[in-house]
Amino acid sequence: MGAEDRERGSPSGRPRGAERTDAAPRSAVRTSRPRRDRPRIEQRPLLPARREHAAPWTRWLLALRPPRKLKFTREGKYYLGITLGVGFAAINTGNNLLYLLLGMLLSLIVVSGVMSDLSLRHLTVTRRLPARAQVGRAHLVEIEVYNHKKRVPSYAIEVEDLRAGQPADKRCFFLKISPSSAQVAAYRRTPAKRGRDRHTGFRIATRFPFGLFEKSREVEAEGDLIIYPAVDPVRLPVEDAGRREGGASLSGRGGGDETFGLRPMRDGDDPRDIYWRKSTLRDQLVLRERTRETRPDVQIVVDTVRPAGEGDGFSQLLERRIREAASRAVAHLKRGDGVLVATTLGERARGDRNSGADEILRFLALLEAVDEGLVPEIRAERAARAALRQGAGPGPASGGRRASTSRTAS
Numbered sequence: 001m002g003a004e005d006r007e008r009g010s011p012s013g014r015p016r017g018a019e020r021t022d023a024a025p026r027s028a029v030r031t032s033r034p035r036r037d038r039p040r041i042e043q044r045p046l047l048p049a050r051r052e053h054a055a056p057w058t059r060w061l062l063a064l065r066p067p068r069k070l071k072f073t074r075e076g077k078y079y080l081g082i083t084l085g086v087g088f089a090a091i092n093t094g095n096n097l098l099y100l101l102l103g104m105l106l107s108l109i110v111v112s113g114v115m116s117d118l119s120l121r122h123l124t125v126t127r128r129l130p131a132r133a134q135v136g137r138a139h140l141v142e143i144e145v146y147n148h149k150k151r152v153p154s155y156a157i158e159v160e161d162l163r164a165g166q167p168a169d170k171r172c173f174f175l176k177i178s179p180s181s182a183q184v185a186a187y188r189r190t191p192a193k194r195g196r197d198r199h200t201g202f203r204i205a206t207r208f209p210f211g212l213f214e215k216s217r218e219v220e221a222e223g224d225l226i227i228y229p230a231v232d233p234v235r236l237p238v239e240d241a242g243r244r245e246g247g248a249s250l251s252g253r254g255g256g257d258e259t260f261g262l263r264p265m266r267d268g269d270d271p272r273d274i275y276w277r278k279s280t281l282r283d284q285l286v287l288r289e290r291t292r293e294t295r296p297d298v299q300i301v302v303d304t305v306r307p308a309g310e311g312d313g314f315s316q317l318l319e320r321r322i323r324e325a326a327s328r329a330v331a332h333l334k335r336g337d338g339v340l341v342a343t344t345l346g347e348r349a350r351g352d353r354n355s356g357a358d359e360i361l362r363f364l365a366l367l368e369a370v371d372e373g374l375v376p377e378i379r380a381e382r383a384a385r386a387a388l389r390q391g392a393g394p395g396p397a398s399g400g401r402r403a404s405t406s407r408t409a410s
Contacts, residue, residue, distance in 0.1 A: 043219035076212035122148040135230040160203040199223040228361040234331040297338040
């Protein structure tokens with residue numbers, strides 16, 4: 001592999017020469033993929049959101065838009081002004097040298113358009129989102145560009161990640177993408193708002209070769225990322241000694257500290273559970289069965305009903321409630337408690353030591369305020385769905401559920 005094939009992509013949110021303390025690690029060029037694993041050559045162009053609700057003639061005009069956009073840079077405006085000046089001087093004076101100079105200036109414009117168009121052709125851009133993201137914590141989003149051209153490389157490619165309803169402020173710059181190869185770069189983003197972050201596509205642009213014009217095209221590439229609410233450190237009250245030892249509720253066989261019963265030892269049993277006090281009185285070893293610890297679930301209730309007449313102040317109050325609920329839920333899960341998070345409308349999510357906090361945090365991330373006037377309608381609709389499910393057939397047996405009590409966390 002040559003030196004040019006080892007060029008690396010880097011984020012380009014700032015000028016290339018400037019140092020970046022928060023820049024993501026540069027990415028390496030990947031080897032050519034097998035033909036069956038290569039992405040599609042062409043991606044669908046990204047259409048405006050207003051096209052679905054526009055009039056027929058408006059949709060027709062949008063369909064006639066050119067696939068690529070052209071924008072003059074500052075140097076390009078100066079260059080165009082000089083070209084027009086030379087053209088006017090050549091026409092007025094009839095000097096052949098001015099006509100020759102005008103032809104050279106126009107030829108550079110033609111060459112720039114052809115080479116920039118070749119750089120933008122047959123590129124496929126994909127996005128890799130993280131498994132989870134949280135408000136106030138930075139995460140990396142990887143952008144991969146694959147060049148499907150067999151012999152022509154692409155130079156000075158800038159990829160901008162587009163999100164619905166938000167300004168496009170994150171981009172990655174690729175100096176060179178060799179033929180039939182891929183290159184990966186990443187940008188760092190710190191979310192400021194919880195909820196569903198919907199990515200719509202990419203804007204692929206280049207100023208190659210002379211930097212006079214910026215040619216770009218937008219392609220469609222959807223992706224969703226759930227932004228979890230922020231979590232603050234919370235100091236929980238100290239548990240009583242009996243509850244720390246599992247004495248709050250004991251039932252059934254398990255791995256607790258208390259003794260549930262005695263039985264003869266069988267093959268495959270753990271020798272550490274041998275009850276030697278009884279085993280010395282008999283010819284057969286006696287095994288001690290331990291109890292199963294069942295700790296009560298901590299119930300956290302979030303009020304999502306917006307009272308009539310409330311303005312934007314309720315949205316801020318709801319965000320504080322959700323942040324506090326997420327903080328307390330994570331603190332209880334770290335201590336080993338089972339946590340049940342519910343809303344005043346009956347929605348709920350549960351987590352414990354085994355399942356972790358992902359389900360609860362995702363539930364809190366997607367919560368939205370509900371107007372007080374819509375509460376009876378929502379409850380009636382849920383009651384109708386519940387009655388329909390009961391009429392369709394019995395659900396799973398409730399005997400397999402974990403017997404636990406609930407207490408409300410203040």
